[in-house]
Amino acid sequence: MKNYLRNFFDNWHGRRHHRVHRQIKDRLFRFLFEKDREALLQLYNALNGTNYNDSSLLQVVTIESAVYVVMKNDLAFIIAGVINLYEHQSTVNPNMPVRFLIYLAQEYQGIIEKAQESLYGSKQILLPTPHCVVFYNGDREIPEEQVLKLSDAFENKEQKADVELTVKVLNINYGHNSHLMEQCKILEDYAKFVAITRQFASEATDRKAALNDAILYCIQNHILEDFLRKYRMEVLGMLLEEFDVNKYERSLREEGREEGETRLATLLNRLFSDNRMEDARLVLTDKNLREKLYREYGIK
Numbered sequence: 001m002k003n004y005l006r007n008f009f010d011n012w013h014g015r016r017h018h019r020v021h022r023q024i025k026d027r028l029f030r031f032l033f034e035k036d037r038e039a040l041l042q043l044y045n046a047l048n049g050t051n052y053n054d055s056s057l058l059q060v061v062t063i064e065s066a067v068y069v070v071m072k073n074d075l076a077f078i079i080a081g082v083i084n085l086y087e088h089q090s091t092v093n094p095n096m097p098v099r100f101l102i103y104l105a106q107e108y109q110g111i112i113e114k115a116q117e118s119l120y121g122s123k124q125i126l127l128p129t130p131h132c133v134v135f136y137n138g139d140r141e142i143p144e145e146q147v148l149k150l151s152d153a154f155e156n157k158e159q160k161a162d163v164e165l166t167v168k169v170l171n172i173n174y175g176h177n178s179h180l181m182e183q184c185k186i187l188e189d190y191a192k193f194v195a196i197t198r199q200f201a202s203e204a205t206d207r208k209a210a211l212n213d214a215i216l217y218c219i220q221n222h223i224l225e226d227f228l229r230k231y232r233m234e235v236l237g238m239l240l241e242e243f244d245v246n247k248y249e250r251s252l253r254e255e256g257r258e259e260g261e262t263r264l265a266t267l268l269n270r271l272f273s274d275n276r277m278e279d280a281r282l283v284l285t286d287k288n289l290r291e292k293l294y295r296e297y298g299i300k
Contacts, residue, residue, distance in 0.1 A: 027241075028238050028239070029135065030062075030075060031238065032186070033086075034062075034075070036186070037056075039186040040075070041058060042185070042186055043086075044058075046180055047133065050080075058078075059079070060075075061083070062075055063103060073085060073086075074086055076103070081128050082129045083128035083130050085100055085131070087132075087134045087135070088134075088137070089135070090137055092136070092140055095265045097149060098265040100165060100167055101150060101268070104132075111128070132168065134148075134169040134170065135170055136169055137191070144170070144171050145168065145169065147166055147168055148169060149167075153265075154273060155273050156273060172190070172191050174195040189223045192223050196214050197214040200214035263294065263300075267290070267293055267294060270297050
């Protein structure tokens with residue numbers, strides 16, 4: 001079995017496999033690190049070269065679904081005066097800096113409200129330093145690491161921007177970013193798990209049985225073993241949702257959400273270009289103003 005596992009990964013990149021219609025996406029990644037604070041701390045240490053060992057230091061501030069929330073993010077937490085915003089993506093998305101800007105504005109709004117401090121007062125309100133990371137595991141080949149900038153989206157390149165936000169994008173497909181994987185075994189196991197489930201699903205006619213076999217295979221070979229033993233049925237349910245090409249209505253809803261995010265990103269870019277900073281802040285929570293400005297700028 002060990003030899004088979006070694007051969008499986010040695011040959012992974014050379015295999016031609018059928019494209020799976022639905023990818024394993026953010027939900028599983030978020031579920032994994034939400035359920036295990038120690039794993040989240042291990043990931044943070046691996047990314048930042050630190051050696052914190054007390055997971056109680058993590059203050060999780062992930063944005064959840066709510067009526068007033070414009071967008072929700074995958075993982076967010078504060079430690080040592082830094083707010084870490086993590087997103088998982090299975091498609092290449094150049095709009096991530098704008099999305100992170102929106103996340104950050106919502107996070108800061110919550111922090112200021114909890115502090116009960118006035119933005120109009122004379123006292124400086126201290127805010128955690130942002131650190132934005134995308135973990136990518138889609139089919140399209142991208143570099144090991146790249147940096148996206150908010151300014152890349154600005155229309156007027158000749159005008160020096162007063163606002164910037166950078167996002168680090170890391171390729172976490174199995175076989176990439178080996179140093180990071182060595183520092184974070186949970187992330188390496190996740191990359192292996194995704195590769196294995198993709199392969200099992202692409203070669204099967206009975207997808208449910210194949211994904212169940214993939215989970216069993218990973219348990220037997222100590223890949224996310226404890227996590228999969230504890231949450232086996234939840235994980236299988238997520239995988240079936242992601243791989244089921246008959247979930248047409250779900251696809252339409254997902255496409256609609258992404259289309260809405262693109263409209264908002266376009267609006268924010270236009271507002272920044274016109275130096276309408278106050279409107280840019282207000283549209284994050286004021287739906288009526290958002291719709292009015294969509295009409296004003298002709299954004300459909």
